[in-house]
Amino acid sequence: MYCKCGRQTLLKEVFCTGCKEKLIEGLASIEHDQWAYWAKGLMESEKNISPERLKRWKELTKIPYGFLSEEAQDVDRKLARRVMDYLKDFFCESK
């Protein structure tokens, strides 16, 4: 198969390795934005959040994905890979 960029992909892959990594980072960044949006809403409406969590969330929601710790970025990457797996299945099924 050929990637959108023209490079040949590995067997059963929709994207080449370079594009796949780029996509995972982009999707992971969106995952973080979605989490931050959700967390901000919850911090406003929920009164029973522990002070420790509130402090941690307030800090984390202000940090853009690219500036998170490697550990925190990995949590978002894990979700991004789930989207990639979904896309892979989607593209393969539609062939």
Ligand SMILES: [Zn+2]
């Ligand atoms: Zn590519």
